[in-house]
Amino acid sequence: MKASSVQKTSVQPGKGLRLEGVSKCFDEVQALSDVSFSAEPGEIIAICGPSGAGKSTLGRLISGLDIPDSGSVQLGGALLSELPPQQRRVAHMFESLALYPTLDVFSNVASPLRAPSHRGMFNRAQISDQVESILHMMDIAHLSKRRPSELSGGQKQRVALCRTLVQSPTLFILDEPIGHLDAKLRHRLRGEISRRQRRLNQVTLWLTPDTLEGMAVADRVIMLIDGKIQQVGTSREVYAAPANTTIARLLGDPAMNLIDVWLKKESDGLKVLCNGERMQVSEPFLSRLKATGQLHVTLGFPPLHTGLNETSAAAKLRGEIYTIEPFGKYTLVTAEVNGVYVKAKMPSGFQSSVGSHVQIGIPVDHVLLFDQKSGELLNGTFPQSHNNEVFEPNTIHSEASM
Amino acid sequence: MNQPAMSSPAATQGPIKRISRQERVSVVWTLVLVAIAFIVLFPVLWVGSFMFRPDSAMFARPTEWLFEPTLVHFRYVIENGFIGYLGTSFALASISTFLVVLLGTPAAYAFARFKLRFRDDLFLFVLATRMAPPICMVIPFYMIFSSIGLIDTYFGLTLAYLTFNLSFYIWVMSSFCRDLPVALEEVAILEGHSRFAVFLRVVLPLLRSAIVATGMLCFIFAWNEFMFAFMLGGQQVKTLPVAVPELITTQGVRWGPMAIVGTLSLVPVMIAVFLLQKHIVRGLTMGAVKG
Numbered sequence: 001m002k003a004s005s006v007q008k009t010s011v012q013p014g015k016g017l018r019l020e021g022v023s024k025c026f027d028e029v030q031a032l033s034d035v036s037f038s039a040e041p042g043e044i045i046a047i048c049g050p051s052g053a054g055k056s057t058l059g060r061l062i063s064g065l066d067i068p069d070s071g072s073v074q075l076g077g078a079l080l081s082e083l084p085p086q087q088r089r090v091a092h093m094f095e096s097l098a099l100y101p102t103l104d105v106f107s108n109v110a111s112p113l114r115a116p117s118h119r120g121m122f123n124r125a126q127i128s129d130q131v132e133s134i135l136h137m138m139d140i141a142h143l144s145k146r147r148p149s150e151l152s153g154g155q156k157q158r159v160a161l162c163r164t165l166v167q168s169p170t171l172f173i174l175d176e177p178i179g180h181l182d183a184k185l186r187h188r189l190r191g192e193i194s195r196r197q198r199r200l201n202q203v204t205l206w207l208t209p210d211t212l213e214g215m216a217v218a219d220r221v222i223m224l225i226d227g228k229i230q231q232v233g234t235s236r237e238v239y240a241a242p243a244n245t246t247i248a249r250l251l252g253d254p255a256m257n258l259i260d261v262w263l264k265k266e267s268d269g270l271k272v273l274c275n276g277e278r279m280q281v282s283e284p285f286l287s288r289l290k291a292t293g294q295l296h297v298t299l300g301f302p303p304l305h306t307g308l309n310e311t312s313a314a315a316k317l318r319g320e321i322y323t324i325e326p327f328g329k330y331t332l333v334t335a336e337v338n339g340v341y342v343k344a345k346m347p348s349g350f351q352s353s354v355g356s357h358v359q360i361g362i363p364v365d366h367v368l369l370f371d372q373k374s375g376e377l378l379n380g381t382f383p384q385s386h387n388n389e390v391f392e393p394n395t396i397h398s399e400a401s402m
Numbered sequence: 403m404n405q406p407a408m409s410s411p412a413a414t415q416g417p418i419k420r421i422s423r424q425e426r427v428s429v430v431w432t433l434v435l436v437a438i439a440f441i442v443l444f445p446v447l448w449v450g451s452f453m454f455r456p457d458s459a460m461f462a463r464p465t466e467w468l469f470e471p472t473l474v475h476f477r478y479v480i481e482n483g484f485i486g487y488l489g490t491s492f493a494l495a496s497i498s499t500f501l502v503v504l505l506g507t508p509a510a511y512a513f514a515r516f517k518l519r520f521r522d523d524l525f526l527f528v529l530a531t532r533m534a535p536p537i538c539m540v541i542p543f544y545m546i547f548s549s550i551g552l553i554d555t556y557f558g559l560t561l562a563y564l565t566f567n568l569s570f571y572i573w574v575m576s577s578f579c580r581d582l583p584v585a586l587e588e589v590a591i592l593e594g595h596s597r598f599a600v601f602l603r604v605v606l607p608l609l610r611s612a613i614v615a616t617g618m619l620c621f622i623f624a625w626n627e628f629m630f631a632f633m634l635g636g637q638q639v640k641t642l643p644v645a646v647p648e649l650i651t652t653q654g655v656r657w658g659p660m661a662i663v664g665t666l667s668l669v670p671v672m673i674a675v676f677l678l679q680k681h682i683v684r685g686l687t688m689g690a691v692k693g
Binding site: 063064065085086087088089090091092094096097098100101102111112115116117118119 | 585595599608
């Protein structure tokens with residue numbers, strides 16, 4: 001879409017969202033800097049990042065509650081900065097939920113449909129039908145006569161979700177939509193919501209600090225860290241090749257192992273040291289390390305593929321078992337190498353004791369190499385085989401209950 | 403008095419249950435509180451008895467606890483137009499409170515929410531109208547009012563009452579407004595409501611208790627006000643507090659009518675407080691506990 005074709009008057013369905021160079025400052029603090037991305041109709045975009053990364057600010061700029069210092073937001077062929085928030089018709093679910101305390105659950109959910117943003121779109125019976133059906137989907141139909149003050153945190157969040165999803169807006173913004181729900185409900189709704197949103201013709205922005213959740217629901221994931229977009233890609237792309245170590249630390253559960261190594265030249269050849277501990281490496285892996293042209297490299301590899309006491313491993317490191325956490329389905333073992341911790345997902349039958357020595361087998365086929373100083377992924381160092389890389393959202397185990 | 407119900411299984415099975423320690427303590431406490439209430443309320447009750455007490459029994463020594471009640475004081479009060487003064491008081495307090503709420507609520511909301519230029523200076527200016535003692539205000543008021551013919555009119559007195567009540571109301575209400583969650587208003591804006599519709603549909607219902615409580619205080623201030631009513635009114639527009647001193651006559655103080663007028667002046671405020679109790683308690687504790 002060219003800027004010249006942008007209309008200033010109304011938002012049309014069937015056209016996507018486009019941000020260009022959006023920046024925002026709050027009292028000297030740069031909340032967002034030069035954020036640009038675009039999204040197609042019907043696409044779900046997860047915006048992931050730690051708290052304070054600027055996710056909510058980004059949502060507020062798009063819905064018009066804040067005004068960007070610079071840059072433009074286009075939606076459905078209209079330049080949003082020309083429109084007051086009332087005319088943008090964005091369905092925005094707030095992290096603070098913001099349910100009307102004086103209205104009951106039914107009226108809260110129905111309120112956007114009765115409001116000017118949906119004027120003339122539905123008659124009374126249609127509104128009632130739509131509200132009933134979305135309340136059913138969220139399992140809160142029996143609460144429809146209650147006031148928000150009579151609901152639990154998770155119930156309130158579902159009411160706010162209903163109120164957002166029931167709309168026929170130009171864009172959906174869901175700010176931590178399922179964060180306060182219990183694990184079981186969260187897993188069910190994650191699927192239900194993404195299924196529902198995909199059938200619609202609007203862009204959905206799903207803001208969440210939980211990268212796994214974002215990856216599970218979204219067509220594309222945007223990693224927003226410190227107000228800057230650090231990576232955009234599908235879940236698979238981001239998981240397979242995180243752009244830097246900051247993103248790598250947010251991926252997977254448990255997160256990717258990151259260890260700093262030092263290539264030291266000695267009389268009998270090149271040695272690889274990790275915090276003073278020598279790493280046994282096979283020749284092909286050593287040449288891969290050499291190819292980076294750097295002496296200080298960070299290795300990243302998933303706990304899923306990390307082995308313990310495997311004689312066949314192409315790279316090995318001696319360590320000591322630090323903790324053993326049996327989850328039933330698998331056992332999570334943390335090993336310590338001179339103050340560096342490496343996690344390994346072992347079969348549930350794994351037997352050992354804390355303090356005993358182990359050989360950590362580093363899966364050279366799955367190792368990513370990062371520049372130790374900048375943290376950036378080193379280009380041209382992708383491992384060859386990614387075919388057995390499995391992204392498993394159902395391995396999420398550390399669910400905090402409400 | 404605090405025996406368990408006879409139909410309860412415990413009562414039918416065993417001997418009569420002894421009154422528990424907890425129940426005994428609560429009985430003692432009730433008695434103590436009744437005694438304190440009686441001591442506090444005794445002057446009011448005593449004044450109440452003055453309404454029906456013949457003049458001869460008013461200050462008799464020894465005190466006459468029993469006397470033949472008389473309605474002569476009521477006749478005096480009615481014949482001397484005190485019911486009219488009560489009406490005047492009520493009308494003035496109501497009109498000025500209504501105007502305070504009408505003008506003050508949007509003003510307080512604007513002070514709390516909008517980033518206006520000179521907002522803090524304006525707010526200080528509003529508060530400053532209350533900083534000077536009323537006696538300092540009443541003389542300029544008198545001079546201005548007498549030159550433009552507002553002396554002894556409802557309009558003039560209402561205007562004068564607005565000076566002290568409006569600033570108080572705006573000050574209290576703007577802190578209530580500031581405590582309201584902004585997100586609620588933002589949701590309403592995204593639903594397409596205009597700023598004013600958001601104020602009417604979202605903010606006002608949430609402020610209802612605060613408006614009732616603060617408005618009630620303004621009503622009481624206006625109801626009890628003496629100095630403005632005395633200096634700026636007094637002939638055509640005479641309020642109850644201004645009329646009461648007339649009962650101190652050259653023939654002596656008329657205690658009976660005074661007791662009636664005093665009791666009468668309590669009634670409207672008490673009725674209002676009883677009717678609006680729920681809102682007043684909620685309004686006064688609003689902000690203290692966030693829900």
